[in-house]
Amino acid sequence: MRKLKISISIILMLFVSITYSTVNFANDTIDEDYSITTNDIFSEGAILMNASTGQILFEKNAQKKLYPASTTKILTALLIEEKFNLDEEVVIDPESPFTIGARIYVNEDEIFTIEQLLNALLIDSANDVANALAIHHSGSIEEFSKKMNEKAKTLGAINSNFVNPSGLHNKDHYTTAFDLGQIAKEFYKNDMLMSIVKKSTYSIPPTNKVDETRYLKSSNKFLYSESSNYLLDYRDQQIFAKFDLVTGMKTGYTDAANNCLITSATNGEKELISVILNATGRNSYTDSRKLIEFGFNEFRIKKYFTKNDIVKEIEINNFKKSKISLLAKEDITALLNENYNPNKLTTETIVFDINLPIEKGSIIGEFNVYYDQKLIISSPLVTNISVTNALLLNEETDYFIEKNSVDYMFILGIFLKILIAFIIWRSAITLIRVIFEK
Numbered sequence: 001m002r003k004l005k006i007s008i009s010i011i012l013m014l015f016v017s018i019t020y021s022t023v024n025f026a027n028d029t030i031d032e033d034y035s036i037t038t039n040d041i042f043s044e045g046a047i048l049m050n051a052s053t054g055q056i057l058f059e060k061n062a063q064k065k066l067y068p069a070s071t072t073k074i075l076t077a078l079l080i081e082e083k084f085n086l087d088e089e090v091v092i093d094p095e096s097p098f099t100i101g102a103r104i105y106v107n108e109d110e111i112f113t114i115e116q117l118l119n120a121l122l123i124d125s126a127n128d129v130a131n132a133l134a135i136h137h138s139g140s141i142e143e144f145s146k147k148m149n150e151k152a153k154t155l156g157a158i159n160s161n162f163v164n165p166s167g168l169h170n171k172d173h174y175t176t177a178f179d180l181g182q183i184a185k186e187f188y189k190n191d192m193l194m195s196i197v198k199k200s201t202y203s204i205p206p207t208n209k210v211d212e213t214r215y216l217k218s219s220n221k222f223l224y225s226e227s228s229n230y231l232l233d234y235r236d237q238q239i240f241a242k243f244d245l246v247t248g249m250k251t252g253y254t255d256a257a258n259n260c261l262i263t264s265a266t267n268g269e270k271e272l273i274s275v276i277l278n279a280t281g282r283n284s285y286t287d288s289r290k291l292i293e294f295g296f297n298e299f300r301i302k303k304y305f306t307k308n309d310i311v312k313e314i315e316i317n318n319f320k321k322s323k324i325s326l327l328a329k330e331d332i333t334a335l336l337n338e339n340y341n342p343n344k345l346t347t348e349t350i351v352f353d354i355n356l357p358i359e360k361g362s363i364i365g366e367f368n369v370y371y372d373q374k375l376i377i378s379s380p381l382v383t384n385i386s387v388t389n390a391l392l393l394n395e396e397t398d399y400f401i402e403k404n405s406v407d408y409m410f411i412l413g414i415f416l417k418i419l420i421a422f423i424i425w426r427s428a429i430t431l432i433r434v435i436f437e438k
Contacts, residue, residue: 034290034297034432041287044258044278045177048291050335051188051264051271054181055377057295057335062178065159066177069252069260070102070125071180072167074187075148077122080133081193086115096132101168102126104216119202122193122250124216130166141165156182169254177275184249184262184273194264197248200224221285222246222263232286241285245292249273251284259284265292269301270335299335304347304367307331311367311381312349316356326351326365326381334369334377344372349381357388 017116038060048058056062094112104126106112112120134144141164148162157179163170187193198221199333204214221230221241231238244266250259257271259274261284274291276284305311305328312326326349336345351365358364365381 004402012164012403032297034293036290036294041288042279042283043276043287045275046277046287046291047177047179047181047275048295049185049273049296051185051266051273052330053333053377053379054185055098055335056178056181057272057299058291059177063159063176065174065176067173067254067256067257067260068167068175068277069169069257070127070167071250071252071260071262071275072132072162072173072175073121073125073252073432074167074193074250074262075152075162075183076130076133076144077118077193077196078183078187078190079144079147079151080114080118080121080137080173081190083137084114086113086118086192088114090114090117090132090136092132093135096128096135099131099166101127101129101166104204107209110207112204113209116204118193119196119199120204120214120216122196123199123202123218125219125251127166127168130164134165152179152183155186166313167254167257169256173276177277180262180275180277181273184264184275187249188264188271188273194248197250197264198223199248219251220246220249220374221260222288223248230282230378232282232289234289241282243289243292245296261285261288263288263292265296267296270296272296295335298338300338301333302336303331303333304369305332307427310384310398312351314351314354316354316387324387325384327384328367329363329380329382331368332369332377332379335369336371346370346373358383358386360384360386385393399416 036058037234041060044061044167045064046058046060047056047062049056090112092106092108092112094108097106097108098245102125104120104124106126106128114133117129117133120131131141134141138144138147144165145163148165150162151160152158152160157175160175160179161172161177163173166174197220197370200218200220202216204216206212218224222243223246225241227240230241232241243265245267247264247266249264256279259276259279261274261279263274263276265272265274272292272295274288274295276287276291279287307328309328310325311328311332313323314326315323332343347370348368349365350368352363354364361382363380363382367377367379367381368375369377
């Protein structure tokens with residue numbers, strides 16, 4: 001009887017062990033579903049895009065005009081960085097110290113470098129610094145705002161209007177999730193500015209007006225927050241706000257704009273940007289994380305061309321008939337939903353009208369990718385060489401027709417012309433002789 005009990009116990013233990021192992025194994029192999037709909041995003045405006053190509057992966061009210069709050073400052077930073085060297089000194093004007101809202105309390109005639117002020121602008125979101133940089137750049141807030149709108153339009157942000165460099169509320173200061181995404185995509189290309197927005201802290205040493213070091217801290221909780229006092233309700237559990245895949249960008253808040261958040265993130269193979277506008281409470285973080293996880297987990301990469309690959313060759317007739325190559329300016333990749341239908345995916349290569357001369361590297365075409373007849377990627381194509389009206393064959397022009405062969409048709413043509421001229425000449429001489437002999 002005792003042996004029977006032992007045997008039954010062993011069998012039960014083995015059964016439980018096998019069952020437990022089987023359940024664990026099954027759970028490990030189940031793919032989590034990260035798909036989302038607009039109902040899953042609580043913010044009023046949102047967009048998710050491929051940071052390198054601009055391909056839109058998700059949108060909600062992306063074209064609706066909303067207030068951007070301090071996310072405005074990424075556009076301000078772009079204008080400042082493209083004009084000034086980082087070590088250039090800025091003397092604070094009389095107006096900026098009286099700016100309201102977030103600030104580092106600059107003083108009139110206080111001296112900072114551009115680098116210090118850009119860090120204060122993007123990490124501490126200082127409004128007094130935004131105004132000081134704008135005045136240093138253009139002489140006044142009004143003139144700088146004109147530059148902001150000009151720059152925004154060149155980036156494709158055509159439904160926005162900016163009236164100040166900080167994002168302080170003004171009914172005439174607005175943007176859209178799509179427009180802000182276009183500006184963020186340009187910001188993402190700037191390595192120096194991205195190196196700032198990935199930092200959670202920064203310090204400014206004593207200046208000519210202040211004896212103490214200013215210690216600044218980012219409001220972007222994705223970068224550092226592992227506090228139980230700030231937990232996010234995410235996918236039926238509470239998690240810390242810190243998100244290791246985030247590489248930076250900008251927060252914003254006013255009473256009218258509510259919480260706004262631009263986020264960049266990478267998992268090593270995909271680079272994404274999300275924009276959240278008019279979110280309540282911590283939804284700016286939960287919505288942004290939903291978008292980023294959706295992009296990382298529900299899309300696969302399809303690569304068409306690597307940077308500098310030949311996409312198409314075209315003929316140019318300029319004294320010598322020749323070919324030039326259209327090269328991919330950047331890697332051309334599409335992010336496709338896991339459930340995409342290959343039959344709905346199409347491509348086209350467009351060559352623009354070409355007026356000679358053209359410079360090497362000029363954009364003269366585009367490679368477009370469509371899904372279900374909707375354009376998802378448009379990537380520029382550039383020339384491999386310079387081309388002038390008097391272009392001659394040389395060692396640089398690798399793609400010319402018959403570069404290394406003799407043009408026999410050309411030689412034959414010349415020979416025939418000489419032969420015909422000779423026959424006409426001999427005929428004329430013969431005719432003259434006949435006439436005079438008579």
